[in-house]
Amino acid sequence: MSTSTYSALRAQLATLTTEAFRPELAEIDRLSTLELAGLMNDEDRTVPAAVARALPAIAAAIDATAERMARGGRLLYLGAGTAGRLGVLDASECPPTFNTDPAQVVGLIAGGPGAMVKAVEGAEDSKELAAADLDALGLTADDTVVGISASGRTPYAIGAVEHARAAGALTIGLSCNADSALAAAAEHGIEVVPGPELLTGSTRLKAGTAQKLVLNMISTITMIRLGKTYGNLMVDVRASNEKLQARSRRIVALATGAHDEQIEAALAATGGEVKNAILIILADVDAATAAERLTATHGHLRAALHATA
Template sequence: MTSTYGELRAQLAALTTEAFRPELAGIDRLPTAEIARIMNGEDATVPAAVADRLPQIAAAIDATAERMARGGRLVYAGAGTAGRLGVLDASECPPTFNTDPAQVVGLIAGGPAAIASAVEGAEDSRELAAADLDALGLTELDTVVGVSASGRTPYAVGAVEHARARGALTVGLSCNAGSALAAAAEHGIEVVVGPELLTGSTRLKSGTAQKLVLNMISTITMIRLGKTYGNLMVDVRASNEKLRARSRHIVALATGADEPAIEAALAATGGEVKDAILTILGEVDAATAARLLAESDGRLRAALERAAEKPGGERPGSGG
């Protein structure tokens, strides 16, 4: 056991994210404002580190979107902070893009209980990752993104290895160069942010970098899948008063219509923003809008082009 811990300690000591910064050894004695200034300066370096990996990020997104367009799912797999970030990103997709909860999934080592509390030994198990993926019924159309600041977490590496063996697309997101996770994945993304403000706390710059990249992966994939119209979030699910107000604002921005027309369109389409925009801009009724969107795989621009191809044939009230 001592040898195992010794080997692990040596591995961690070699990681940039685990490096000790002697110049910050007295940080606990500094005024709060000075600590905040230092921390803010550290955080400011993260976007540049992400920018250095934009080609790899874009390639991973294009590959993910291509599979998802054919019915695949996006699955994040990680432990600790990395796992929680994946769960967070996945949980935000249904209310933001009206996706099915099963379309973007976050797996965390140890299961849902690990979101709030550490689960002993879960992150060290490749077998647990394989079992979690098998429980999803993984297919070749799915994409599995392993997330790990160190790039060596067995759960994340095991998830990517198992998914790749099953023919799924694999992405490895880490914050150290030359990571086992990137090597195991078809698409390796290594955002090197350097040593942390607090040695051993990879929820800081590393966590911020991972959050930025996961935002990109899910958001740009959804743009590629037609979940937006321009930069408008037209697939928003209006589940509360704020989102209902946002829905009206988005329809107004997309169409330039007046308030009565917007209210009528949303009422006719059951509050569906895409459908409402299509009824106004495409001058079709609600039933036709729903059909055109279904024929266009939910892509509003394509549905508007279809509506334009039928001049005079399907206008509001025509029953088309």
């Protein structure tokens, strides 16, 4: 990096809220452990309020995402460092929670999978790398691309949004600074600003927590809109282990109030599909009819139940 480029970057970082130095915290290393824990806890209290201020933008982005996904599009997260790891984490939790195909919600981190555990120097500085990563996935106009960057200036995240928008995909830019380049590049800019960090520039702290909360909302509420839940029950849960098998039985019980024998019979008839089992019990239909009605309502259990009334 040339001296002039370094100076320009340093000047840019100095303007960012996420990089701001807080003189009042200059001697926190002299505090007791309990005092430090209390201070961090107080700092974290500012995050939900920052998210609340961005709720209208978040809701608009979710509605647009659900519309694309309802017609077969994918949800793609791209970021570098902590932001990228949070995207990968959110994507990886969708298959067991909502029974999504692993290719339906995807997290990409600058530098590839190895960057999850070890920094890949320079990867975040490449817009071209983001474009190549999206092209490798076969980006389509039905997809939603979420660029994630605490600073809002990370080239990898901005490049992802710019490339996706040019391809006609829906774009969301999630940052933790106001008036960010990332939000400006995206169709839906979400700026959650929880303020300067306890440790100057350590955006894995409040900014990371804020990003996690927003990603929780994007994936969870989108899946609710797509019919992946019935009330607050995860009726599309994939019973891939003993804990989830037990949870499946409990979900059917909570939704129907049926006795154990009836629940076991319904789950056996549907190959363990919770949503279908609930419909069998509540609508008093067989497995084939339950499957047909759920297909007709695009997997929305409540709509399938109303159709039987």
